[in-house]
Amino acid sequence: GLSQAAIAERTGLPQPYLEQILLVLKGAGLVKSKRGVGGGYVLAKSPEEIRLSDIIAAADGPITLGDFGEPHQDGACDHEGHCVLLAIWNVAGEHMRQHLADYTLAKIAEAARGSAPWPELHH
Known part of the structure; x- marks a missing residue:
């Protein structure tokens, strides 16, 4: 998975704004978040x-x-x-x-x- 910080760095989006986007995408079942080592955000579907x-x-x-x-x-x-x-x-x-x-x-x-x-x- 990609951490929120890594996504923010790649996209140039401010972290608070990115956090809102990720929550919306997660709520829509488009991304999943994993905790722990190797965690972060991944696509929920192919x-x-x-x-x-x-x-x-x-x-x-x-x-x-x-x-x-x-x-x-x-x-x-x-x-x-x-x-x-x-x-x-x-x-x-x-x-x-x-x-x-x-x-x-x-x-x-x-x-x-x-x-x-x-x-x-x-x-």
């Missing part, structure tokens, strides 16, 4: 099983595209229940969730090491 969408959902809650839905509640919008823009926004959010779910930690690590291509926009 890198092939952890998706970018899982990490973001753990840190931020379910992935949404902002709070576009908010004005469309409680009669605040004349088009409540049949707003075309809200429908488009919901579809875009679903595309984003699916796209982020395509990236596993293993895929991201390969791209970072240069052994796999970086994601690109295809026009």
